[in-house]
Every structure is written in structure tokens, then in C-alpha cells.
Amino acid sequence: MSMHLESLPGPETITRRTLENGITVLVYENHNAQSVVLTGSVEAGSLFDPPDEMGLATFTASALMRGTEKHDFAEIYELLEGNGASLSISGGMHTTGFGGKSLGEDLPMLLDLLSDALRRPIFPERQVERLRGEIITGLKIREQDTRFIAGRAFRELAYPPGHPYRRNGDGQIEIMERIPRDHLGVFWRQHAGPRGMIVVIVGAVQAEDAIRQVAECFADWQNPQQPAAPPLPPVPPLEQVYERAVSMPGKSQSDIVLGVAGPSRFAEDWYAANLANSVMGVFGMFGRIGAEVREKRGLAYYSYSRLDGGLGPGAWRVIAGVNPANVYRAVEAMVGEIRRITTEPVSAEELADVKANFTGRLPLQLETNEGIAGTILMMERYGLGLDYLRRYPDIVNAVTAEDVLAAAQRYLNPDVYALAIAGPELPAGES
Amino acid sequence: MPDTSREVTRHVLDNGLIVLLKEVHTAPVISWWVLYRVGSRNERTGQTGVSHWVEHMLFKGTEQFPAGVLDKAVDREGGVWNAQTSYDYTAYFETMPAGRIDLALRAEADRMQNAVFDPDEVESERTVIISERQGSENSPTFWLFEETRGAAFRVHPYHHQIIGDMVDLQTMTRDDLYGHYRTHYVPNNAIAVAVGDFETAEMLARIEELYSGIPRGPEPPRLIRTEPPQQGERTVRVEREGNASYIFQAYRAPAATDPDWFKLAVADSILAGASAPGGNSIGNKTSRLYKALVETELAASVGGGLYPSIEPYLFNIMVTVRDGRTPEEVQAALDAEIERLYNGDVTQDELDKARKQAKALFAYGTESVTGQAFWLAFSENFSSYSWYENYLEHLEAVTLDDVRDAARRYLRRSQRTVGWFIPVNGQEGESA
Numbered sequence: 001m002s003m004h005l006e007s008l009p010g011p012e013t014i015t016r017r018t019l020e021n022g023i024t025v026l027v028y029e030n031h032n033a034q035s036v037v038l039t040g041s042v043e044a045g046s047l048f049d050p051p052d053e054m055g056l057a058t059f060t061a062s063a064l065m066r067g068t069e070k071h072d073f074a075e076i077y078e079l080l081e082g083n084g085a086s087l088s089i090s091g092g093m094h095t096t097g098f099g100g101k102s103l104g105e106d107l108p109m110l111l112d113l114l115s116d117a118l119r120r121p122i123f124p125e126r127q128v129e130r131l132r133g134e135i136i137t138g139l140k141i142r143e144q145d146t147r148f149i150a151g152r153a154f155r156e157l158a159y160p161p162g163h164p165y166r167r168n169g170d171g172q173i174e175i176m177e178r179i180p181r182d183h184l185g186v187f188w189r190q191h192a193g194p195r196g197m198i199v200v201i202v203g204a205v206q207a208e209d210a211i212r213q214v215a216e217c218f219a220d221w222q223n224p225q226q227p228a229a230p231p232l233p234p235v236p237p238l239e240q241v242y243e244r245a246v247s248m249p250g251k252s253q254s255d256i257v258l259g260v261a262g263p264s265r266f267a268e269d270w271y272a273a274n275l276a277n278s279v280m281g282v283f284g285m286f287g288r289i290g291a292e293v294r295e296k297r298g299l300a301y302y303s304y305s306r307l308d309g310g311l312g313p314g315a316w317r318v319i320a321g322v323n324p325a326n327v328y329r330a331v332e333a334m335v336g337e338i339r340r341i342t343t344e345p346v347s348a349e350e351l352a353d354v355k356a357n358f359t360g361r362l363p364l365q366l367e368t369n370e371g372i373a374g375t376i377l378m379m380e381r382y383g384l385g386l387d388y389l390r391r392y393p394d395i396v397n398a399v400t401a402e403d404v405l406a407a408a409q410r411y412l413n414p415d416v417y418a419l420a421i422a423g424p425e426l427p428a429g430e431s
Numbered sequence: 432m433p434d435t436s437r438e439v440t441r442h443v444l445d446n447g448l449i450v451l452l453k454e455v456h457t458a459p460v461i462s463w464w465v466l467y468r469v470g471s472r473n474e475r476t477g478q479t480g481v482s483h484w485v486e487h488m489l490f491k492g493t494e495q496f497p498a499g500v501l502d503k504a505v506d507r508e509g510g511v512w513n514a515q516t517s518y519d520y521t522a523y524f525e526t527m528p529a530g531r532i533d534l535a536l537r538a539e540a541d542r543m544q545n546a547v548f549d550p551d552e553v554e555s556e557r558t559v560i561i562s563e564r565q566g567s568e569n570s571p572t573f574w575l576f577e578e579t580r581g582a583a584f585r586v587h588p589y590h591h592q593i594i595g596d597m598v599d600l601q602t603m604t605r606d607d608l609y610g611h612y613r614t615h616y617v618p619n620n621a622i623a624v625a626v627g628d629f630e631t632a633e634m635l636a637r638i639e640e641l642y643s644g645i646p647r648g649p650e651p652p653r654l655i656r657t658e659p660p661q662q663g664e665r666t667v668r669v670e671r672e673g674n675a676s677y678i679f680q681a682y683r684a685p686a687a688t689d690p691d692w693f694k695l696a697v698a699d700s701i702l703a704g705a706s707a708p709g710g711n712s713i714g715n716k717t718s719r720l721y722k723a724l725v726e727t728e729l730a731a732s733v734g735g736g737l738y739p740s741i742e743p744y745l746f747n748i749m750v751t752v753r754d755g756r757t758p759e760e761v762q763a764a765l766d767a768e769i770e771r772l773y774n775g776d777v778t779q780d781e782l783d784k785a786r787k788q789a790k791a792l793f794a795y796g797t798e799s800v801t802g803q804a805f806w807l808a809f810s811e812n813f814s815s816y817s818w819y820e821n822y823l824e825h826l827e828a829v830t831l832d833d834v835r836d837a838a839r840r841y842l843r844r845s846q847r848t849v850g851w852f853i854p855v856n857g858q859e860g861e862s863a
Contacts, residue, residue: 032457034794077716081705082784084791086713101711103791130728137731137754140674146569249856250672252565284503285490291499298555301563321566323558353507360509363528367458368798423569 008362008389009372015207016386021221022195025214026376027207030369036104036203037369038087038111039377041095042118043196044188046169047229053179055171057191059135060184061091066127068116073127076117079109087113093169094229094311096192101370104204108213115217121188128181139173146255147321149246150422154257157242157418158315163233165261165312193223198380202373232312235261238416245421254324254423258334259317262411265309265382272399272407273316274307278354279404280341281305281318288340289318292333299326299333311381316411324424331419339414345401359393439807439816440631446647447619450638451807451816453626455800459528461627462804463535465543466522468622468812469615471593472742473654478603479588480595481611483516484560488608489523490514491552493545498552501538508534516593519741520812521615526801529628533637539623540641543616553605561601564594571673571852572749579679579850580745582667587658589744617648622811626804658743665848673854675731676752678761682847684746687739687813693825694837695746696737698772701781701834703735703748705788708806708819709796713788720748723768729753729761741813746841758851766844773842775835782831789826 015027046057065087067073080087085102087110098118100110142148152170159166199218201210238260263273281289286304293303300322308314318334346354365371379388442450470482492498505512510527512535523542525535567573577592584590594600623642625634661683685691700706704715715721715734724730731751738744752761796802810819818825 033798035791035798074717077714081713081715081717081788084705084713084788086711088714101713101795103794130726133728133753133755134725134731137675137751140754141751144571144672144674248672252568253562255569284499284506294559295499295555298558299562301559301566321562323562323565326558353503356507357509360507360528360531362509363459364509364511364526367460367800 005390005393008366009376010390011386014376014386015211017211019194019215019219021219023197023199023214023218023221024380025199025211026201026380027205027210028202028372028376029205029207030203030372033369034103034204035101035369036107036110036201036205037373038100038107038114038199038201039098039373040197040199041092041097041377041381042192043094043229044096044191045092045094047094047164047232048187048191048227049164049169053175053183054167055169055175056179056183056187057096058091058169059132059171059176059179060187061089061096062135063123063128063131063184064089064117064121064188066131067122067124069120069122070116071113072124076113079113083109085110089117091169093164107201107205107210111213111217118192119221121185123181123184125181128184132176135171136173136176139171139176144248146248146251146253146422149248150255150257150420153244153246153420153422154259154315154317154418157244157420158238158259158261159235160233163235165235165314190225191227193226194218194221195223195226198377200373200377200380202369202376235313238418241415241417241419243419245426247425248422249424251424253321254327254421254426256320256322256327256330256334256419256421257317258331258417258419259315260411260417261313262307262316263309263407264312264314269403269407269410270309271395272403273411274309275351275354275358275396275399276341276346276404276408277305277307277316278357279346279350280337283354283357288337289334292337293320293330297329297333299323299330303330303334324426327421327426335414335417338412338417341408342405342412342414345405348401351401351404355396355399358396362389362392439820441816442635444618444639444643446643446645448642448645449622449811450635451622451624451811452631452634453803453807454629454631455626455803456628458800459530459628460526460800461529461532461625461629462524462526462800463532463539464522464524464624464804464808465539466520466622466624466808466812467615468519468620469521469611469651470517470519471591472518472588473615474588474591474595475654477599478607478611479591479599480560480593481603481607482521483593483595484556484600484603485608485612486514486516486521487556487560488548488553488612489542489546491549491556492547493541494547495541495545496538504534510535518589518593518744520809522805522808524801524804532625532627532629536637536641540645543618543621543642544645546612548605548609548612550605553608557600560594561597564597564600567594571671571675571854572677572679574671575669575677575679575850575852578667578669579681579848582665582850583681583745583848584658586656587742588654588656589658589742615651617651618642618645619647620651622808624804624808624811626807627800661846663845667848667850668853669850670853670855672856673852674856675754676758676854677852678748678750678752678758678765679850679852680748680765680847681745681850682841682843684737684744684841686741686743687818691837691841692737692739694829694833695841697782697785697826697829697834698838698842699735699737699746700785700788701777702768702772703733705785705792707789707792707796708822709793709799709802711792711795713792719768719772720765723764724750724761727764729756729764739810739813739818758853762849769842772838775839777831777834777838779831782829782834786826790823793823
């Protein structure tokens with residue numbers, strides 16, 4: 001079997017239906033597997049956090065499965081785990097996402113539990129307090145994580161005060177300690193609703209059966225007050241280098257994050273930026289940065305770049321973990337690669353390589369139900385159309401070296417970036 | 432219906448290379464693994480971490496494929512490749528679009544014998560490996576695992592971390608690494624596996640073409656240092672900067688080929704949550720330890736693990752102590768829960784549930800060719816690929832009495848090592 005464009009999930013094989021209340025359901029049948037995968041999102045995320053209760057959205061999302069009008073915590077998880085199934089709900093910046101997996105015949109159970117959790121959560125007091133303690137323990141542990149601390153310091157430098165991306169939905173210990181339980185229910189009832197909800201189902205199911213089951217669980221869900229997402233404030237471009245080093249006792253290695261706010265997934269130059277990023281810090285074991293920092297200079301176990309994209313201006317950043325004595329040698333190499341990608345066009349060979357990678361990896365990306373479901377969710381979220389995978393090679397192949405250079409220049413600048421370092425105290429003279 | 436009709440075929444080339452092939456035609460991809468029967472259990476003092484470092488050096492090029500060439504070639508073809516070093520093995524894999532698998536077959540045949548180990552590359556990789564270890568050291572639990580495992584094994588090489596001790600990473604030479612490579616990377620010490628969208632006869636012919644010319648080597652020496660019987664409970668305290676306490680508790684466990692292994696696997700499932708080869712976790716909120724430790728608000732999380740190994744290894748329990756609670760409180764509750772199972776309190780319902788969960792997880796695990804190929808190679812190394820193929824049958828055969836018997840023999844306090852991580856922010860960890 002080889003993968004032809006016609007065999008990729010497309011308009012003939014993805015069934016897409018919009019319920020009257022605004023929920024979009026997409027189903028792809030795959031009878032080669034015994035499992036069914038359920039994924040999707042509700043348009044209620046950290047963007048709605050009240051200013052004095054940052055983290056409320058993620059706290060609420062984590063609490064949705066702690067008890068509903070129909071089932072208590074123990075019953076929910078006995079149903080899931082007893083059948084070898086899983087279902088989880090977690091808060092994000094723009095949406096609250098869900099994901100589950102079961103044997104094909106258990107899809108009705110998964111959907112029933114999901115609908116209960118999203119529509120009839122009761123936030124039992126004991127459960128909320130238990131969860132609160134678990135979250136606080138997790139937040140304290142995170143304060144010891146150099147990667148997390150470097151990432152947080154980076155966001156604080158790259159995004160202006162008040163911008164939601166600055167804190168990424170993170171809760172803070174002192175806020176988590178004081179959010180009253182009843183605020184969770186109020187928050188969820190106000191913000192969650194069917195409008196904009198996406199449900200993707202992939203696996204051993206009949207499409208029409210699956211859509212009927214979703215409708216049975218969700219068609220009568222209404223929230224006339226469901227608010228539109230607040231607009232994101234603009235992110236003014238940085239004007240200079242902003243640097244912060246966080247000293248953490250007892251650590252052996254420094255984590256470095258260097259970058260800027262990048263394009264959203266909707267940006268016209270998204271593909272050009274994505275190809276630029278691949279040349280710079282992904283392709284062939286982490287691109288030019290991997291070759292320079294890890295392979296040539298032997299400075300780090302990992303060094304790569306990442307372009308977040310997403311619904312808003314996610315970060316475009318270069319990341320490395322190095323010995324504290326090598327921090328500024330690594331930074332120099334990272335900045336050197338930013339200089340190169342923004343001053344000279346990528347070579348014809350490099351461009352051909354990353355294009356081949358982008359188009360050639362589809363068979364692996366679409367091997368499993370999880371892979372297919374994630375791809376279909378992405379297609380729906382960004383309005384790419386059911387024929388997206390068929391058009392995809394042409395979209396990628398149309399990008400020129402000049403487009404790549406222009407995109408890199410638009411977002412990156414070797415003299416202007418945010419730089420965060422977290423780890424042991426840097427040796428004297430390091431700067 | 433799922434395509435489960437295909438059987439594994441096993442072939443042994445004249446040079447001793449074992450080849451396992453399984454056709455799966457559900458997606459146009461193929462996974463190719465070559466596993467060498469060498470890992471950290473084969474490492475002598477002074478050379479801890481050598482297997483892992485050699486694994487890194489196999490990405491640094493051969494004459495045919497100089498450093499970086501394959502990184503790009505695999506990405507260009509839309510594939511993925513990687514490697515892993517464990518206690519009992521070092522394994523390399525590529526998963527590729529089906530039409531592109533030849534690159535993987537050629538790459539592994541080449542680096543089975545032709546890796547260069549350029550002295551400059553060895554030195555450059557030394558800092559990379561040290562950096563990898565230092566990255567792990569940033570995590571409090573790395574220290575806890577290292578110290579607790581070191582206490583659990585005094586003699587057997589399972590005592591050291593796969594990454595190796597820092598002093599050895601600083602002092603090992605290019606000749607140490609190259610010697611390890613030449614000794615263990617021979618076809619008669621390797622298992623090769625392909626799972627995916629191919630025709631068996633055609634695939635076997637190509638493998639013979641590429642691999643049968645690689646000469647058989649001397650049988651690699653085996654380092655046999657059997658751990659002597661444990662003479663009572665061992666305890667470890669790790670005191671370092673941190674924001675949470677952890678408990679890592681390890682019981683002596685049987686080898687994977689021991690019939691007891693599956694009995695203990697059921698006990699693990701009941702105590703700490705379901706697991707099965709290749710299946711992602713489904714969580715453990717209905718497990719006994721979750722109920723006893725997390726629902727009682729003593730712990731923030733708990734997990735367990737029984738690892739299939741060539742020689743007797745460990746059954747581990749890991750607990751994150753909840754903020755505001757003490758390790759003493761958690762340890763007491765943990766002990767009480769283990770005691771319950773030790774005393775035979777286990778029901779048929781729990782056994783049935785463990786089997787049902789394993790069945791679902793096992794089915795999920797067969798949905799990716801990469802996972803299947805790994806498990807065939809991995810199980811062939813410590814037993815036979817049929818260990819994996821018959822996993823559910825083995826589990827089905829376990830009775831309630833078997834679980835009680837295994838709990839009675841393996842969950843003994845005298846046969847465990849208990850490690851505590853105690854955070855000591857900004858204070859001296861010592862007292863008079």
C-alpha cells in the first residue's frame with residue numbers, strides 16, 4: 001500500500017455535521033483499529049480569567065470530572081478505567097480541550113461522561129479541595145523545574161504586561177489557595193456553551209451512529225449568554241534585547257529560551273515561517289542550531305527551535321539546555337543562527353529538504369487514530385477545509401526561498417529578542 | 432475487522448542475526464528495529480554509561496553515511512529515527528513511509544560494523560552526554576532513583592543509572608567506547624524486527640542481501656554478578672533542594688521469564704493501576720494506592736511499575752507527598768495498603784478488572800507499528816517474542832491464589848528498599 005493523495009482523509013471520508021446549537025462534529029471511520037479516539041474543545045479558556053483570579057479557567061477545567069449530577073468521582077473513573085478507557089479535560093488559553101480513548105463499542109459511554117462533565121458538573125466540595133491541594137503541590141514542584149522557570153521568564157519578557165500569553169493560563173500558588181469553590185461553577189456556567197465546540201471522533205465506529213450519539217448527548221445544550229472570546233491585546237515588537245537570568249540553587253544545568261512573539265496559525269506567512277523554523281532548528285536532528293550547538297560545539301544535549309503558531313501570536317523561540325559555563329557560548333551560537341536565517345536566503349537544497357519533510361511525513365502522522373483525530377481537529381480549528389490534506393503539498397511547495405527569508409525577517413531579529421536563563425548561578429564573568 | 436491474522440515469522444541468518452517479521456497492512460508505514468543484547472547490566476565499574484554513550488556515537492557517522500547525512504535523509508523521506516539504551520539492551524529504529532524503508536535497512540546494516548568513533552567526535556559528545564546527565568540532575572527525583580537503585584543493588588550492575596556515573600563520563604576513553612562497540616555489535620548478538628506494510632518474502636530477501644555478509648563475531652562475554660540475597664530492609668534519604676517530598680519504594684521482583692512475573696504484574700495492576708505492553712496509560716484513579724494515598728489527601732500522585740528484565744529487577748512504587756503532609760504519614764498509609772495485599776485480601780472482581788484493562792491496553796498497543804516492533808524485539812531479548820504475543824494468555828492464566836502467593840513472597844518488608852526525598856531549601860541538610 002502506498003499513500004496517494006486520494007487515500008488521505010478528505011471530503012469523501014470525513015463526515016462533518018453542524019448541530020443547530022453550533023457544535024461541529026467530525027467523524028472518520030477507521031475499522032483497522034479496535035479503538036475509538038475522541039477529541040475536541042469548548043470555547044472557554046484562560047482568556048476569560050478574571051484579573052484577580054488568574055488560573056481559574058484551568059482549575060475549573062481540571063475539576064469538571066470530579067463529580068456530576070449523575071455520577072460521583074468514583075463512578076466516573078470506575079466506568080472509564082474498568083473498561084480500559086480514558087477521558088480527560090484540561091484548560092488551555094483559548095479553549096478547554098478534551099480527549100478520550102476506548103474500545104469502539106464504548107463510545108456511547110465516553111460521550112455520556114463527557115456530556116455530563118461539560119454540562120452537569122457539580123464541583124463537589126471535598127473533591128475541589130482535594131484537587132486544589134494536588135494543583136498546589138504541582139505548582140510548587142514546577143518552581144523547581146528549570147525548563148518551566150526559563151519558559152515563564154521568557155514569556156514575561158516577550159509579551160507586554162496584561163497580555164494573556166504572558167502567563168499562559170498559569171495559576172499561582174497564592175491565588176489557587178484562595179479561589180472560592182463556587183467561583184468554578186459560576187465561571188463554567190457563564191462561559192461554556194455549544195457555540196464553537198468541536199467534537200472529533202476517529203476509529204471503529206459508523207459515522208452516522210457516532211453523530212447520532214453526539215446529538216443525543218449535546219443537541220439540547222444551550223447557553224444564550226455564552227460570550228465571545230475577548231480580543232487579544234496587540235503585542236508591540238520588542239525594541240532591544242531583554243534578558244533575565246533566574247538563579248536556582250541545587251541545579252546542574254541551565255535552560256535557555258531565546259525568542260519573540262511569532263505568527264499565529266492564521267498568518268499569511270505561516271508556512272514560510274514554519275519552513276524557516278525547520279531549517280533553523282528542526283530538520284535533520286534540530287536543524288542548523290542542532291548542528292552548531294550540539295553537533296559542532298558539543299555544548300548541549302538539546303538545542304532546537306520551536307514555532308508555536310496557534311490561535312494567537314504564539315512564541316517563536318530557540319531552546320537549549322547547557323552547562324552554566326557554556327550559557328553565553330550557546331546564546332552566541334543561537335543568535336548567530338537567527339542572524340543567518342534573517343540575512344541570507346535558505347539554499348535550494350535546504351528548502352527542498354524541509355518541503356520533502358513536511359509533505360513526506362503525512363503517512364506517519366496519520367498512522368494512528370490519535371494522529372488522524374489531531375489532524376482533523378487542527379483542520380477544523382483553523383478553518384482549513386476538509387480537502388486540506390489534498391491541497392497541502394501544493395501549499396507547501398509554493399513557498400519560495402524569498403518567502404522564507406521575508407517571514408524570518410518579519411519576526412526575528414538577531415539584535416532584538418527576549419532571553420531567559422534558569423539554572424545554577426552563572427559563573428563570574430559570564431555575560 | 433482489525434487485521435490480526437498476520438503471524439510473526441522468525442528467521443536466523445547464518446551469521447546468527449535473529450530476524451522477526453510481521454506484516455501489518457493497515458497503514459503505509461514500516462518500522463525497522465535492530466536491538467543489541469547489551470545495556471547497562473553489562474557495564475563494569477569505571478565504564479558505567481558506556482552502552483548509552485556508544486549509542487550516541489552511532490549517530491556520528493560512518494564512511495558511507497557521514498555525520499548528519501542520515502539525520503537529513505530520514506527527515507527528507509518523512510520518517511523518524513531514534514535509539515534507546517536500557518538495562519538489558521541498546522536499540523535503534525526507523526519508522527518510515529513504506530516505500531522508503533530501504534534507507535533504514537541500509538543504515539542499520541552499515542552502522543552495525545562501520546561506525547567511525549572519530550576521537551574529536553568522542554570528545555565533543557562527552558560534553559553532550561555530561562549535559563544530558565546534568566539535565567536529569569535538575570530533577571529532584573533523578574537523585575532519588577539513583578540513590579535508591581544503588582542501595583537496592585550492591586553487586587549487580589542494575590545498581591547504576593543507564594546514563595552512567597559522572598566520574599566515568601569524565602574519564603572513559605575513545606578506546607573504551609570503541610572496544611564496547613566491537614565486542615557487542617555483532618550480528619550474533621542482535622535482533623532485527625520489521626513490522627508494517629511489506630511482503631515477508633521480499634523483505635527477508637532484502638535483509639539477507641544487506642546483513643548476511645556481516646561476519647559473525649566471538650560470543651560477547653557476559654558479566655554475571657548475581658545480587659546476593661537481601662538481608663533486611665534498606666532505607667535511603669536524599670536531602671537536596673526541592674519543594675516536595677517523594678517516596679520511592681522498590682521490592683525485589685522476578686525476571687520476566689519467571690512464571691511469577693505475571694502474578695506480580697496483576698498485583699501491580701491492582702495496587703497501582705493498569706498497564707500492558709505498548710498501551711498508553713489510562714490513569715489509576717480506581718487503583719488501591721490512589722484510593723489509599725491520594726483520596727485520603729496524603730499524596731498528590733502515586734504510580735507503580737514492574738519492568739520485564741533479564742535478571743531479577745525491581746517492582747517500584749513512586750509517591751509524591753502532598754503539600755503540607757509528611758513522608759512519615761504517607762509511608763504509614765502505604766505500608767498499611769501493601770500489608771492488606773500481603774495478607775491475601777484480593778477479590779475475583781479485581782482480577783477480572785485487571786485482565787479486562789490489559790486487554791484494551793494491549794489492543795491499543797497494536798495500533799502502531801513502531802510499538803509492536805519494539806515489543807517484539809524487546810521480548811525476544813529477555814525471553815521470546817511469544818512472551819509479547821501471548822501476553823494476554825499469560826495474564827488470563829493467573830489465578831486469585833497466584834496473586835496472593837506472589838504478594839506473600841515479593842511484597843515483604845525485608846526485601847525492599849525505601850527511598851525518601853527530603854527537600855532542604857536554603858538550609859543545611861545535616862544535623863548533629
